[in-house]
Amino acid sequence: MLEFYICFILSIIYFSILIYFVNKFIVSMKLNNINMYSFSLYYDIGIFSLIGSIVLFTNSINTPFSQYIHNAGGFAFFSFLWSFFLFYVYTFFLIKVFGNINIAKLRYLVQLNLSKKEIRFVKFLFIVQIILFLYIITNLQFIPVLELFQGNLKEAAYWRVHSQLNFQGILFIYNVFAKYFIPIVFLIIYYVYLKYKKIKYIFYGSMIITFFYALHNIEKANILNILIVMILINIYIRGFKLKYIIYAFVIFVGAVILYGFTKSFGFSDINYLLYRVLNRIFISQIAGMYLSFEWIPDIIDKNFVYQGLPHIILKIFDLPDFNSAREIMLILEPNSKTVGVMNSYYIGGAWASYNLLGLVVGPFVVALNFYLFHKIIFKIPSKYKVIVIPMYFYFSTRFSYTGDYRNFAYLILIEVTIIILLFLIAIFNIFSKKYIWRRQYEQISTH
Numbered sequence: 001m002l003e004f005y006i007c008f009i010l011s012i013i014y015f016s017i018l019i020y021f022v023n024k025f026i027v028s029m030k031l032n033n034i035n036m037y038s039f040s041l042y043y044d045i046g047i048f049s050l051i052g053s054i055v056l057f058t059n060s061i062n063t064p065f066s067q068y069i070h071n072a073g074g075f076a077f078f079s080f081l082w083s084f085f086l087f088y089v090y091t092f093f094l095i096k097v098f099g100n101i102n103i104a105k106l107r108y109l110v111q112l113n114l115s116k117k118e119i120r121f122v123k124f125l126f127i128v129q130i131i132l133f134l135y136i137i138t139n140l141q142f143i144p145v146l147e148l149f150q151g152n153l154k155e156a157a158y159w160r161v162h163s164q165l166n167f168q169g170i171l172f173i174y175n176v177f178a179k180y181f182i183p184i185v186f187l188i189i190y191y192v193y194l195k196y197k198k199i200k201y202i203f204y205g206s207m208i209i210t211f212f213y214a215l216h217n218i219e220k221a222n223i224l225n226i227l228i229v230m231i232l233i234n235i236y237i238r239g240f241k242l243k244y245i246i247y248a249f250v251i252f253v254g255a256v257i258l259y260g261f262t263k264s265f266g267f268s269d270i271n272y273l274l275y276r277v278l279n280r281i282f283i284s285q286i287a288g289m290y291l292s293f294e295w296i297p298d299i300i301d302k303n304f305v306y307q308g309l310p311h312i313i314l315k316i317f318d319l320p321d322f323n324s325a326r327e328i329m330l331i332l333e334p335n336s337k338t339v340g341v342m343n344s345y346y347i348g349g350a351w352a353s354y355n356l357l358g359l360v361v362g363p364f365v366v367a368l369n370f371y372l373f374h375k376i377i378f379k380i381p382s383k384y385k386v387i388v389i390p391m392y393f394y395f396s397t398r399f400s401y402t403g404d405y406r407n408f409a410y411l412i413l414i415e416v417t418i419i420i421l422l423f424l425i426a427i428f429n430i431f432s433k434k435y436i437w438r439r440q441y442e443q444i445s446t447h
Contacts, residue, residue, distance in 0.1 A: 004060035007077075011050060014081060015041075022088050026095065027103060034235060035103050036370060036396040037091075041084075043228075044401040049345055052286040053080050063279060065287045072293035076348075080289065083347045083363045090367035101374035106392060109385040110236050114195050118386045121431050122192045126202050128427070129185040133209045136178045139169035140216075178213070180394075180420050183226050186210035187390035188424075190230055194237050225397040232393045285402050288344025289351075291328045296352045300327050304352040308406030324352035325404060341404070349405025362405065369408045370399060373417060380421065387424045391417070 019041070023029035029038045055061050056069055057077035095101060167174045186206045193203040214222035296304075303320040314321045325341035325348075332342065350362025373395060380388050398413060407413050 001060050003058040004054055007054045007058055008051070011054060011081070015045065015050075015084075018084060018088065026088055026092050027101070032235075033103075033107070034232060035106065036373070036392070036399060039232065039396045040370075040399060040401055043397075045084075048282070048285040048402050049080070052282040052284075053077055053289075053345075055283060056287060056290050063283050063287075065283065065291065069290050069294055073290060076290045076293040079293070079347055079351070079359055080286075080345060082359065083345075086360070086363040087367050090364045091371060094367060094371045098371070098375075101371060102378045103374065105378045106236070106389070109382060109389055112382065112385055114192060114386070117432055119192060119196055119199065121386065121428055122189050122199065123202060124431055125185045125188060125424075125427070126206055129182060129206060129209060132173075132178060132182060133213060135169060136167075136174060136182075136213065137216075139167055139174075141168060176416060176419060177423075180416055181423070182213050183210055183222070184391055184394055184420060184424075186226070187229055187233065187394055188386060191233055191237075191390045192386060194233070225394075228397055229390070229393045232396065233390065236389070236393075285343045286345050288325055288328055288342035289348030291332075291342065292324060292344060292348035292352050295328065295331065296324060297355070299331070300324070300352075302327065304349075305354070307349070307353060308409035308412060323406070324349055343402065344404070345402050346405040346408060349409075353405070353409065365405075366401070366408050369411060369414060372411070372414050373399065376414070376417060376421070380425070384425055384428060387421070387428065391421065391424075 019029045022037070027037045028035060029041070031038075031042075054077070055063065056065065057073045059066055059069070059073070186209070189199065189203055189206045193199055210226065211223060214226060302322045302324075304322050304324045306314060306319045306321070307323050309319065311321065313319070323341060325344055328342040328344075346366055347359065347362050350358035350365070352358070354361050377388055377392055377395075395413065395417060398407075
């Protein structure tokens, strides 16, 4: 364990120095001024990646992945540390060359008061959310969470992994609008609710719809992300308080324990459950990176350069359609029909796609995604603040270092951001015109 503690202390010193210089020269890292950059660093590294990475590097604790990691542990760990330094170097140069990201605008937008137009807009969004939710539910062959409660564990696990086969409607609506639009609408409603309590029934209705949708596929990350965004919005509106960190910790631990119970259904041994929970929190979120360095390309010799491109483009141009995270999982669970993807830190996916070049290209691609998101979101006029603020915090949880590199490789999350933004702004503009016309009509009628 001595190696673990030495490595942990040195890593803390490294990240402390990094945070100091980032805060001084690039972007605020203060907790009372939380933003996408600081949240991603504190949340992904503080909770998920650092401890697990050190454990796998030093092999100080026996984990389910220890038997697979032999030669690449040290290289993977130093690549992990290197990627953060390079990410912020790229961010610094992007800001210097192409201009500031203007995060200060977020604080300005939060301080603006709501108008009646925005409150009516939120009520209309709730109706759209209901229609979209009903469309999704009625086009699902099976609802995995209901199958789970009925005791059909295999069916629930199968349809959780094969969600697209389960959906009988338009896949674009399911993959983009439902996945992102439903939670974003709820967060817009929540943001307005914090300032205008009279929409509490709309808030409760939207919360039921959103939480059920988030859980329908038995994916714990969806509900966890929504709860965290609610805390972030609270922090920005009401100021930073220690209790929010406590709430976040309790919610996180509770969600992971609940997940542990569902995964270890039938086991009564609390030590086994605790082992599964701790492994899930600290180890499995980062293990995919180590396995990528260990197995690619020696054991898994496939072309992953195009991973992240939409399937339709891969088919049109007859490009290889391989997902490194899934290929790793197929080795870990070769006989499973419900195998999904292996969680990883993004540099693992970059290594799979470009090998050594990925250690240079990967951080740049992720830095570019972060930078473009800020340039886009803060170019939106202030009158759309009710859209911008919740979207900013929601995507702060989606632009995750421990997320799939495929989301960054071809700017997929940037494209989704633009689609959702344009859709919401279009609704807002249409609704605003009708609202203005109605007010003018009412004024004429009174004379």
